[in-house]
Amino acid sequence: MPEEEKTEPFVVADDVAATSNAPDGFRSYGKFYPIEADRLLKKFEAAGVRFQIELDQKRVYQTIYTFFGGEYVRKIEIIVNNEDDEEALKILNADWKI
Secondary structure: OOOOOOOOOOOOOOOOHHHOOOOOOEEEEEEEOHHHHHHHHHHHHHHOOOEEEEEEEEEEOOOOOHHHOOEEEEEEEEEEEHHHHHHHHHHHHHHOOO
């Protein structure tokens, strides 16, 4: 019998709001890689959760890529309407496994 997966609730870090450009009435859930964001945003859309996204793209220089000019790291910040916070957290907690 396989071991049960351990799950922890999704928690929005305290410093996320400080680095976010979320407008009034919205809360940043942090930055996700595009494949993670796409999966979550589809679930948000299906549940009627109102959200915004911001693309965060920066060039990261690593020794292996320096000769070629580095590589771009893309993440998508997910910003959720405060009124939909409870539903969004339910979706994230159902989806979030460690």
